[in-house]
Amino acid sequence: MHSDPLSGSGPSTPIRMGKISYLNVLPIYYALDHGYVAHDFVFTSGPPADLNTRIKAGELDMSAASSIEYGRHFEDYLLLPRVAIGSQGPVQSVLLLSSVPWSSLQGRRILLSSQSHTSAALLRLLVREHMGLEVEYETGDITARLQANDPPTAFLAIGDEALRLRDHPEFPYRLDLGQAWLEWTGLPFIFGVWVGRKAGTSREEAALACGCRQLLAAKDWGVKRIPFFARLVSEQGILTYPDLVSYFNGLVYDFGPREQEGLRLFYRKLYDCGELQHMPELNFLAIPSGPE
Numbered sequence: 001m002h003s004d005p006l007s008g009s010g011p012s013t014p015i016r017m018g019k020i021s022y023l024n025v026l027p028i029y030y031a032l033d034h035g036y037v038a039h040d041f042v043f044t045s046g047p048p049a050d051l052n053t054r055i056k057a058g059e060l061d062m063s064a065a066s067s068i069e070y071g072r073h074f075e076d077y078l079l080l081p082r083v084a085i086g087s088q089g090p091v092q093s094v095l096l097l098s099s100v101p102w103s104s105l106q107g108r109r110i111l112l113s114s115q116s117h118t119s120a121a122l123l124r125l126l127v128r129e130h131m132g133l134e135v136e137y138e139t140g141d142i143t144a145r146l147q148a149n150d151p152p153t154a155f156l157a158i159g160d161e162a163l164r165l166r167d168h169p170e171f172p173y174r175l176d177l178g179q180a181w182l183e184w185t186g187l188p189f190i191f192g193v194w195v196g197r198k199a200g201t202s203r204e205e206a207a208l209a210c211g212c213r214q215l216l217a218a219k220d221w222g223v224k225r226i227p228f229f230a231r232l233v234s235e236q237g238i239l240t241y242p243d244l245v246s247y248f249n250g251l252v253y254d255f256g257p258r259e260q261e262g263l264r265l266f267y268r269k270l271y272d273c274g275e276l277q278h279m280p281e282l283n284f285l286a287i288p289s290g291p292e
Contacts, residue, residue: 015211017041018051018063020192022159023238024093024251025064025085026229027222032214036221039214040207047115047159048192055197061204062196062211066118070193071267074280077195080212081284083219084255086190086262091178092247093162094119094191097171098154102131109136111145111152118191119158122177125269130184163239163247178250187262188252196285209287223253 019029031037044051044060052069054060055077062080070077094116098105110127112120120137127133142155142165154173157165166174181189194215199205222229230244239247252259260282270276 013207014042015040015207016059016061017043017211017215018055018060018065019043019045020048020051020064020085021045022047022093023163023233023247024159025192026233027226027248027253028064028083028085028215028219029222030229031218031221037214037218039218040211041214049115049117052117055195058197060197062194062208062215064192065195066116067190067193067263067266068118068121068270070195071270071276071280074278074283076198078198078208078283078285079255080194080196080215081287082216082255083194083253084190084259084263085192086188086252086259087178087182087250088188088252088258089179089182090176090250091189091191092166092176092250093160094122094156094158094177095162095166096123096154096156096175096177097165097168098173098175099151099171100153101173102133102175105135105154106133107135108153109138111142111155112137112139113142113156113158113161114139115161116158116191119156119177121270121275122181122189122191122266123156124275125266125273126175126177126180126184128273129269130180160238181262185262185265187265188259189266190252190255190259190263193255193263208285212285212287219253 032039044054048066051063052066055063055065056073127135142157142161145152178189196208199208226248230241230248233244234241267276267280271279
C-alpha cells in the first residue's frame with residue numbers, strides 16, 4: 001500500500017484541524033496520519049460535539065463538524081467542497097434501539113448520546129414527523145446506563161458505540177436513521193461536513209485553500225482502498241471483514257448535488273419546525289488553482 005507521499009505547498013504556520021475519532025472517517029484521515037499525503041495539520045481529535053465547540057470558539061482553523069453546527073452558524077464558516085460524511089441508505093452507526101415496539105414509545109423517554117447534535121435533531125424529526133410519535137428526550141452516557149440497574153427504554157447511539165451495541169439482545173427493535181431518512185425523502189443524509197472558519201486575511205485564505213487540497217488528496221487516496229480499511233479494522237476484532245466492507249461501502253464521502261440537496265432538505269425541515277432560526281446557505285471555500 002505504500003507510495004510516495006503527495007507533496008503540498010504548505011503555509012508557514014500549522015493549520016489547526018479537528019478530527020473525528022470514529023471508524024467512519026478512517027478513509028479520510030488515514031493517508032494524513034500515515035504519511036501518504038504531506039500536510040500542515042496539527043490535529044485535535046474528539047467526538048463531533050466537542051469539535052463543534054472548539055471551532056466555534058476559534059480553537060480550530062478547519063474541522064469536521066456536525067451538519068447542524070454549520071446550519072446554526074453558517075455565517076461563520078465556509079464548507080470545504082467535495083467532502084462530507086453521510087449515507088444513502090443504512091448508515092449502520094446511527095441507530096435508535098428500543099426494548100419495546102415503536103408504537104409503545106408514545107409518551108416514553110429516549111436517551112440520546114451527547115456526542116452528536118445532528119443525529120439527535122434527525123431523530124426528533126423522524127420520530128415526530130415520520131413515525132408520528134410524541135416522546136421525551138434526555139441526554140446521557142449510554143454505555144454507563146446499560147451497565148446500571150436502570151437501562152433506558154430506548155436510546156440513540158452513534159459511531160463506534162452504535163456498531164458495538166447494534167445487536168444488543170435486550171433492544172431488539174432497531175431503526176437505522178440513514179435508511180429511515182432515505183425512505184422518507186429519497187435523498188442521501190449528510191451527518192457531517194468539513195468547514196473552515198472564515199478567513200480575515202489573504203494569508204489565512206491561502207492556508208485554508210492549501211489545507212483543503214491536502215484533505216481532498218487524502219480523501220481521494222482513502223476512498224479507493226475500502227477493502228484495505230475493512231481488513232485493517234477487522235484485525236482489531238470490532239466487526240468481521242464482510243461487515244466492515246458493507247459498512248464502509250454504505251457511507252457517502254462525496255458532497256455533490258444530491259448530497260447538497262439532502263442537506264438543504266434537512267435544514268428546511270429544521271427551519272420549518274423552529275429548530276433553526278434562519279435557513280442556512282451552503283457557502284463553499286474557493287480553492288484557486290496553484291502548485292500542489
